[in-house]
Amino acid sequence: MLSLMLCVLYFGVLLGLSAYGLHRLHLVILCRLHRAKLSRAPEVAALTDRDLPPVTIQLPLFNESTVAARLLDAVARMDYPADKLEIQVLDDSTDETQGLVRTHVERLRARGIDAVYLHRTNRVGYKAGALDAGLKVAKGELVAIFDADFIPQPGFVRAIVGHFEDPAIGMVQTRWGHLNRDVSILTKVQALMLDGHHLVENRARFGADLLFNFSGTGGMWRKEAILKAGGWQHDTLTEDLDLSYRAQLAGYRFIYREDVVSPAELPEDISALRAQQYRWAKGTVQTARKLMSRVLTAELSRGQRLEAFFHLTPHFAYPLLVLLSVLLLPALVLFPAADTLTMLAIDLPLCTATTGSLAAFYMLAETAQGRSRWGAVARLPMLIALGTGLAPHLSKAVIEGIRRMAGEFVRTPKQGDNKGRYKVRTDLPITEALLALLSCGAVVASVQTGHYFATPFAVLFAVGYLYVAFLVGQEQFARRREVTSSAPAVASDAAVVGAWSRQGTKDRPLGDLAA
Template sequence: MTVLITYIANMVYLAVLGFIKRKQLDHIASVALNPLPTVTVQLPIYNEHYVVDRLLNACAALDYPRELLEVQVLDDSTDDTKEIVAQKVTQLQKSGLNIVHIHRNHRSGFKAGALANGLEVAKGEFIAIFDADFLPQADFLQKLLPHFENQKTAFVQARWGHLNRDYSLLTLLQSFSLDAHFAIDQLARSTSDYVFNFNGTAGVWRKSAILDAGGWQADTLTEDMDLSYRVFLRGWSAKYAGDVEAPAELPVSFTAYRRQQYRWARGSLECAIKYIPTIGNLNFLLRKNFKPHFISRVIFYIY
């Protein structure tokens, strides 16, 4: 009961904080990055034959200069997704899109391993990441990149939208929970310069920040949270762009939903175990920023 009360109190605090500082998100850097940077879009996929075609079409439609854009399909598939992707990539290459198909015959490191493998040959100064069930809108990069005006911004997280919000009661409840997470947790932490985590997809990273923090690591189930903590520990900052939405599909079965929640819960605990000793050696202000995040993430997924 004590931990639940602590969680509720923390969420109320963040809600009030987010409400007070909400107007800060209304300001997007008025001047676009000049010159425009190179961007690599990474698409980590595994047996996604039902949705991969629309994902690639959405990335091909991104409103960004072709000479500055690279798309990597990081494919660990063991089914016919590999053939579907190969055919689609060939088609898009003929249209002038700089897109490459990187297929691994193993799943070493799983998603973190695929991202790290692609990063080794990525040409972009910035790395955009989308999971297979996301559909980035054409103006995604144009809207998100101006948030990197500060050279110490490691990543910018966009808000998730929901393509199948009204499919069932389960998807509707999931949408409420995720909307609250972004509108309260991510908003308040971003505007207060508190620690918050990249959500694994629908965001952009500064490549140099990833490398500075040691790259993608596969020793936890939540490689996104793990890397987020490491960039903050290295002195980087991050932003949440609530004005930019990336629509995605929610899990439609309870089994898939529970599997997702278990992964997030276990990964949160693994990150807590990994970093709490390190955080204990930092100054009070940084501990103050980190500890509420550990509390809210772990308790949220437990309950």
């Protein structure tokens, strides 16, 4: 009976993961089917300076002293009539960023640039609250948004503003570039993951007239669309995804422009990446809680509703992946090794649905930007390993998203011109270390029992958990050493688990924390 239950659970998990894998393959097919529409996306009405609408560029900041000046200088170079462009600096900072940015804004104003500095004395609503406060006084009919680590190009506004001649267009999203793609294997894998989102998911959904989302930065909104959709709300940690669905349910259409690229930084340490991914995972689950029933009962096509389901639930694959890691060892021990025919009939299709579809997905992401598809193949094992290593932490995010709405918005630290200035505190990788040991046992068991088909996956699980556990442990050790030596130049954000924020020490230097 126990063996039967284990068998049902094991293959149920595999089928669940396969469903998300096949969905990725479906997106690849959609990109192929709608190539003609995607190629026409850059065709936009050319407007004279006289006909250009007023635009506000919002720059939400929170303790961004390492990148704020770079961002402001980039936006100041925007090729757009000065009398029709407003720059809003929405600064919630509690450190030296305040003085730095305020002085920079004054210099821009002295040059005749319409730059406004808005500082809130509280972080109510976090980023969503700052955007909402700025929107109330924004001069522009259209609102572009850039996070602090982005470097918008001079032609950004002119390239996409013509789309809004159609009153049905509510938002235009552009592609993210990567300033530090080749710094490490960690940044290379992140770049591939984000390229998959932008160059496969967004392109497929836009091409097939499915619902897709504003990515939080590097896009432009019609102000009226935001207001009619209910404005920026902060009951989820993914305010961009939440607003995107509400706006499309209100009847607005979105456009994706893969040819307009805004470079940005990728997190270079694992703690920052985990914090970022945790926020995205928890917020997406919260948005699903908030809007899924409304989406499934809206006047949408069956295809739109089905795609929205997969769009709002992808992070549920992480608990499935952790469960698969736990079940693998007992499954290898209790189940007899399959003969060749059984492997071809069961194991091979499941493997193809998961790994094969993943390869096709990221190969398309590479070729869509003129890169070799074999680069994606070479990085795929590490991508799978990293996803596995992040799975326990992100499974906690999924559970938190199911349990409660909102929560603390822990922003991703930016490196800029002072690496190490901002850091994220995080929990020790105890779960990852235990799962690494379990996966190492599965590697040995797969060889001893003749389950050779499972060996590569057990190895990837073990490598993924060990890699993340090692990096997190290494960073924690280095930061404890910094605290001990009272290094005054290094600051810390709130812990993902909220430890420092509960003590009222958020964003104080590590040297102060040690005092």
